Amino acid sequence: MRQQQRRRRKKNYSIQIIWGMVAIVTILGLIVGFKLGFSDNNNNDTIVNAADHPADGDKNYVTLTTTPTTTPTATPTATITPTPTLVPTQVVEPTKAVTPTPQVLNEIDSNQEDINIDNDNFAATPEEESTKEVQKMVALTFDDGPYPPVTERILKVLKDNDSHATFFVVGNRMETYAQTVQQAFEEGNQIGNHTFSHKDLTKLKVNEIEYEVEYSNDLINENADVGNAYFRPPYGAKSDIVKSTVKVPLIFWSVDSLDWKSRDKDAIYKEIMGTVKDGDIILMHDLYPTTADAMEKVIPALISEGYKLVTVQELLEAKGIAPEAGTVYYNGR
Ligand code: ZN
Numbered sequence: 001m002r003q004q005q006r007r008r009r010k011k012n013y014s015i016q017i018i019w020g021m022v023a024i025v026t027i028l029g030l031i032v033g034f035k036l037g038f039s040d041n042n043n044n045d046t047i048v049n050a051a052d053h054p055a056d057g058d059k060n061y062v063t064l065t066t067t068p069t070t071t072p073t074a075t076p077t078a079t080i081t082p083t084p085t086l087v088p089t090q091v092v093e094p095t096k097a098v099t100p101t102p103q104v105l106n107e108i109d110s111n112q113e114d115i116n117i118d119n120d121n122f123a124a125t126p127e128e129e130s131t132k133e134v135q136k137m138v139a140l141t142f143d144d145g146p147y148p149p150v151t152e153r154i155l156k157v158l159k160d161n162d163s164h165a166t167f168f169v170v171g172n173r174m175e176t177y178a179q180t181v182q183q184a185f186e187e188g189n190q191i192g193n194h195t196f197s198h199k200d201l202t203k204l205k206v207n208e209i210e211y212e213v214e215y216s217n218d219l220i221n222e223n224a225d226v227g228n229a230y231f232r233p234p235y236g237a238k239s240d241i242v243k244s245t246v247k248v249p250l251i252f253w254s255v256d257s258l259d260w261k262s263r264d265k266d267a268i269y270k271e272i273m274g275t276v277k278d279g280d281i282i283l284m285h286d287l288y289p290t291t292a293d294a295m296e297k298v299i300p301a302l303i304s305e306g307y308k309l310v311t312v313q314e315l316l317e318a319k320g321i322a323p324e325a326g327t328v329y330y331n332g333r
Helices: 002-044 059-080 082-091 100-109 113-120 126-131 148-160 178-186 206-223 240-245 265-275 289-304 312-318
Strands: 136-143 166-169 190-193 281-285 307-309
Touching: 136 289, 136 312, 148 178, 148 289, 166 178, 178 190, 178 206, 190 206, 190 312, 206 240, 265 289, 281 289, 289 307
Parallel strands: 136 166, 136 281, 136 307, 166 190
Antiparallel strands: none
């Protein structure tokens, strides 16, 4: 009996050592992943002033996003590699001794969504992991409304497809179109703030910026109980003063549909479907009938490609991002 216990203990010790090594490899992976992810955030902070664009389409931004996005997608693979090393341990067949390890991994993983997902596949072989797909998500966003003839058509397509979107509304339209805002909110969509009168905030004084943001937020809350609504500055125009004055997350975009420019449903469809990827925030305007036409095609197409259409808030939450006031978010990656 004692000999058996000793053997078990020995086994347990060796298992603990192996798991310790696995934990070290995972931590190293996390550090590398975190460093790369961090540099991406720095890129996102670049100041963009797109004041000369008629709507929010921000050409400068497109070049900014394409570079950083490639790096993060590559990193998770490096972090995932530790998993195969787990397999030999299972061969030792430690029956109950395995239980402590997942807990250790869980603690470390809480910082990084990718590894959490990997942890779910704990027992899976590498081949199985590659075939198992994670739910892809995008957030459709509509600025400058509400404008019932267009907004209500978009709301119907969203509802028919069990999908949600985010509407960055302009405060001075609120009284006239209050009912549309209420409907959008009641149907599960997110209402964001796009200032009271669609001014370029980089050209305003601090108290004027506050008025544009806070008064509009009050009007939104008369129709939709959102508290401090997420904010999108008109023309995508931001500065350090704007960021420090606005006390909510600033939501930008990673795909510009250019709907304000093309006013063509096929062009909008191509622009979105040609570039979309997991975690994107897509910029549109619920002012143009052609945008509603495009949504009748784009929304079912995105769903058939495996995307879930969620609000910006849901996207950030699902991707493990806790949005902070005065910080700019371009996507959910
Ligand atoms: Zn706008």
